[in-house]
Amino acid sequence: MKRTHYCGDLSLANDGEIVSICGWIQRRRDHGGLIFIDLRDRTGFVQIVFDPAISGEYFPLAEKARPEYVINATGKVSKRPEGQENPNMTTGEIEIYISEMEILNSAKTPPFLIEDDVDCDENVRLKYRYLDLRRPELQKNFKLRHQLTMKIRNYLDGHGFWEVETPILGKSTPEGARDYLVPSRMHPGEFYGLPQSPQLYKQMLMISGMDKYFQIARCFRDEDLRADRQPEFTQLDIEMSFIDREVIMDLMENMMAEIYRELLGIEIKTPFLRLSYAEAMERFGSDKPDLRFGMELKDISDIAKDSNFKVFAANVAKGGVVKGITVKGGEHFSRRELDDLTKYAGIFGAKGLAWMVVIGGEDKVKSPIAKFFTPEQIDAILGRMEAEVGDVVMFVSDNYDTTCNVLGNLRCEIAKRENLIAPDDNQFLWVVDFPMFEYDDEEERYVAKHHPFTMPMDEDLDILTEHPEKVRAKAYDMILNGVELGGGSIRIHNSEVQSKVFELLKLSEEDIHEKFGYFLTALQYGTPPHGGIAFGIDRMVMLMAQRKSIRDVIAFPKTQSATCLTTESPCDVAPKQLRELGISLRETDKN
């Protein structure tokens, strides 16, 4: 073993050199008395050639070699004969004539081919994850992931941040999603909780004067998994003292610009656009608007309320709104497609979807509801909607939130169906001034929109008690292409405001004391003003690598039932272990 080069690094520049490489056999071809092997390592492929005249005693070894065998081979780099270059390989201009070779290990036939366009059930690939990870496209993702975290760390280090590790065996908190619990052997009947985020630890680090903290931290959430979630995930967690939110937003957008420039060669314009939550909802029907296409929402309530279309008029009369979007050139939509979009809108609560195809001429529009509008009203609507001949306008009439939400989703769906999204477009923005609370109908109480440690806007502090629904928070989300990359806020640094917020969330005195008592105490010992942000690293890598699933950027991901198919965990454990932990299995669940 005396590797001198990686496979993919070789080129014509090495012509004539004796090199030694290690790797896996991708493919073997016997041809005209010669054996050609594509050898693969982390960097790529190179073609090696066994010629009996040169390889001598090693030629029979090459005959034995099969796919995924691990070998070490030494030979002379040569320019390929004219016409035999392979432009699809970075090393396609050369090949290596092997004079020495060792088979380092054999391999059973893999259950699927190690290649990028693998055609194999994902569960099989997850079971043999170590084989799946040999595929170049996956390896590329892990290289990128490594480069990303290096870049982030060096950027933050350069700005005076210290990485501090916070506990993983933490305290269970009942807020929000479920904690994973860890039974304590030393304190039978008691449990640690795995952190959903290092939130309170990082705030305590600010109280301790650490000033600028970050951590690329593992976090845990025992939720029923959606396609894009994992029970454990990685978060870039940041907190700083003595700052306002502009400082953080500025620092973070510059970080993203540096990352995209240096890792992807993409220039991102800074500063990012900042939209208030209210404006984002109003114009895009979403608090994570995708700005890669138009179709902004317009409000036609003022026109609709005077029309003869009862559905619209009555809804506006009782405080609802009528809003619409304009699909440029949408006239090609068939009736069936329009019905399908109506169905799609229904998923988000729309009771119907009204549409008008702009045809010009005397009738102006073709629409089942045209007859309820005067020509002047039609003109006014088309003017408001900036619709021209060939476009389709679509309307939803409901309460404000539902109307925005339906159109926000419809807008994205149509953009996808109509192929309106340029593949390399990256539209970053900040959404700010979120509502502090939202009302949870199920729990019949307010819940925190971000989390209960978020500072209300100064000017809203005095309506905190009377009008919690109107209070805005010093919160900010970074959005990329309709996806939330990260979110943060300025935190409450005053224990009275913090207690008040807990009260509004209807946490009982006892709950507050038991779960957050130590933190309320900490706030009283000289807490600096502070704030921070957190980014989902898995999602960030996924977007940067243009992958569709975060499983493609996690080495050993779990399935939607939170199982690791590679190691077969979770699994049974010995009764002795449970006894020592002071727990037992519930019979009913164990069958």
Added chain:
Amino acid sequence: MKRTHYCGDLSLANDGEIVSICGWIQRRRDHGGLIFIDLRDRTGFVQIVFDPAISGEYFPLAEKARPEYVINATGKVSKRPEGQENPNMTTGEIEIYISEMEILNSAKTPPFLIEDDVDCDENVRLKYRYLDLRRPELQKNFKLRHQLTMKIRNYLDGHGFWEVETPILGKSTPEGARDYLVPSRMHPGEFYGLPQSPQLYKQMLMISGMDKYFQIARCFRDEDLRADRQPEFTQLDIEMSFIDREVIMDLMENMMAEIYRELLGIEIKTPFLRLSYAEAMERFGSDKPDLRFGMELKDISDIAKDSNFKVFAANVAKGGVVKGITVKGGEHFSRRELDDLTKYAGIFGAKGLAWMVVIGGEDKVKSPIAKFFTPEQIDAILGRMEAEVGDVVMFVSDNYDTTCNVLGNLRCEIAKRENLIAPDDNQFLWVVDFPMFEYDDEEERYVAKHHPFTMPMDEDLDILTEHPEKVRAKAYDMILNGVELGGGSIRIHNSEVQSKVFELLKLSEEDIHEKFGYFLTALQYGTPPHGGIAFGIDRMVMLMAQRKSIRDVIAFPKTQSATCLTTESPCDVAPKQLRELGISLRETDKN
């Protein structure tokens, strides 16, 4: 809030500048109509002065300010008057005359003073950890810890390593120390295990062709805690393919040299000394020898066996050894001190400790056992022991292992008592060629000295079955000043050798299959030769920062009963949570 500088960064170079600083009030002194405040932030202290003529309306605020209040203050940097400089402060040549000030937060009186020589029970400090962490000496540790991990990452990145994250919700393995378990909600009755190390994941990453992996990984061990252990700890985990152990040792010792040079300004000589396990035991009675002092062990069995001292002679006759150490200038030991050392030796199993004080003259030595030796034997012993007048030689006679172990510990204890250790001495070395197995009398079977994935030395492979006790492993430990910094090995890349080792460890077929089956399968699909190493980061920082406890380098450490006093975890959880997890508490344990 418009901080322009950190407190500790100011100096005469800023003389005359208007600066704005933020921080905590360390101390207030009212003196001659002026108020002096030492303001503290992460970087240090600076003295600010309130003069009614300059501070105006802010002067009364300064009168209100108390220790640990958080303030923002703006003023002009001035050279201190002649004779009032404070050489103990880095900013001691200047002070700031404050023209504007805001109290950002008040503070209750802390339960202990925020200063380095704090005189307060550690449990109180751990409860108010956020206050404890304000102490400059602790903050310095976390800065160093951050710098260390940055340095490590950049070093490894520069050498082509990728950081890959492996799961924390892993598979429970029964080998070695205890796993923390996490009940699965989706699979009631089943459990995840928190990893004691990412060992099998990183080996699978090698099988996947990642080639060079590292991770600064959190690991977990549910052991009864000794002073220097934590239930969770941080490990620098490294693995690489297609290499032998020289490559890793070389890379790692250069990394340490770079770290010590750049972070501590200390030059370390490379390459490190390499001692075989056998030689380390023979000469230092330890597999982690402290080389900062002499007192090497010498064997006098050949002389002792012919003496009239039955204890020695009989022991040698039945295969035991007599070994000793020489304490230079040890003649000052009182009888009581010698008795005390004998007691100390007893802790490690010595049935006695024989000693000779070298007094010269006709008697040569003063010793209770002198009479059993001829003058020639005494001469031979003193010659072997390189003992001179004024020295003391001490002997232990037992089986080989006990003799070495007792003297190895005695040697370190005496060095400590005799103050033989220079404070800034850093003696690194490698110990290599460890035994593959050791016999566990309790379990009546061989156990792996390192771990069961360690490759035996090539030349010992054919005695694996017949003489496991003689097999040496391709293992290596990096030792600093008698402490194991890290350890690693070349791994088994052949599934048959791996199965054989499992057999020797008396793992049942069923156990092997259930716990390691997936890994044995993985080994069959083209595993490259590979090896790695792991370092304890907590301990490394502790040694670099010259601290006595790893709790000083962990932000929120746990006590010896694995409790976090800050957050009071572990704690009770709601019965509903347990029901969902399919577990219940055992009544007997709940009391």
